[in-house]
Amino acid sequence: MKFEFDPKKSQSNFEKHGLTFEEAKALWNSKAVVLKARCTDEERFMMMGTIKGKIHSCIFTVRKDAIRLISVRRSHEKEERFYAQKIRND
Template structure:
């Protein structure tokens, strides 16, 4: 899967949540990853819940 993201927003996410968007990509390596479709009017989105280094993220 290819990910696109804003570098400044990724840095802000690291400060606020302790993980940047580059690190968060590892969640898709979790064999037990759960993806739940989320209804939006303009695009397909999913809530993803997975584990990175023994910690759960969403």
């Protein structure tokens, strides 16, 4: 799977959320839930999955043949409950 991202945005994400986009790639190796994200300018998705046993949420889009990472952070409590319910039911 090919990923792309802006290195400056990855650094900014690390400073704000403590996670780089390189680390975010691990979400694609976990059991994940993907939803369409609210966005008006391009189709974006939110993926919830685990990194080091903690649930994270990642916003991404697909451009040509690559997944472009936009942001990643620890999931909010409501998102964690939603993720746990979806994983249990699947």
